[in-house]
Amino acid sequence: MVQGYCMKCKTKRDIKGAHADHMANGRDCVKGVCPECSTNMFKIGKM
Numbered sequence: 001m002v003q004g005y006c007m008k009c010k011t012k013r014d015i016k017g018a019h020a021d022h023m024a025n026g027r028d029c030v031k032g033v034c035p036e037c038s039t040n041m042f043k044i045g046k047m
């Protein structure tokens with residue numbers, strides 16, 4: 001599991017449905033949603 005920071009819960013959580021993606025500048029990131037509140041989460045870096 002990849003951990004990210006949920007802005008809404010204001011805490012770190014495991015990213016639900018985490019999948020590799022890229023940001024606009026081409027850098028690697030991981031996207032998914034918060035398991036508690038379903039807010040979109042992302043983390044810079046690889047999985």
Ligand SMILES: [Zn+2]
Binds near residue numbers: 010034038039
């Ligand atoms: Zn949350």
